[in-house]
Amino acid sequence: MADNAARQLSRMFYRISIAIEAGKDHLSDLDGAIGDADHGITMSLGFMAVNAELAKLNLDDTLPSEVLTAAASAFLDAVGASTGPLYATAFRRAAQALKQEDCLSSTGQAAIVEAMTTGIMERGKGQRGDKTMLDAWIPATEAAASARARAASS
Ligand SMILES: [Mg+2]
Secondary structure: OOOOHHHHHHHHHHHHHHHHHHHHHHHHHHHHHHOOOOHHHHHHHHHHHHHHHHOOOOHHHOOHHHHHHHHHHHHHHHOOOOHHHHHHHHHHHHHHHHOOOOOOOHHHHHHHHHHHHHHHHHHHOOOOOOOOOHHHHHHHHHHHHHHHHHHHHO
């Protein structure tokens, strides 16, 4: 089982971390326009903590939902600012959406993105157009839903 869903998710988190590192200054600049200019640092800390936590798991014997639950705890422990609870909620909701599934179908992948966005909206009481991360997450959810529909019809 070199390439099970838990490993795929773990690799995704690693790649997210690399992308966050590369975009760290840009994220903080964007945050600085209306906030305290720490979003790049916050996201970097959060995803580094996630990767450190996932490295402790035996991924051969881990469900995708368990990867996401571990990510939620690690992110929350590492990030105190509002981003911490928001992403922790998002990852927990994603874990709940997958339940005990041991693979990541296109339906499951779309469900992850939808559950994360719903979690962020409910926790943060935000909407599209509020100039928050939801302005990225809501379009991502729509893209995931159309990708799922394409997969279902092909
Ligand atoms: Mg900030």
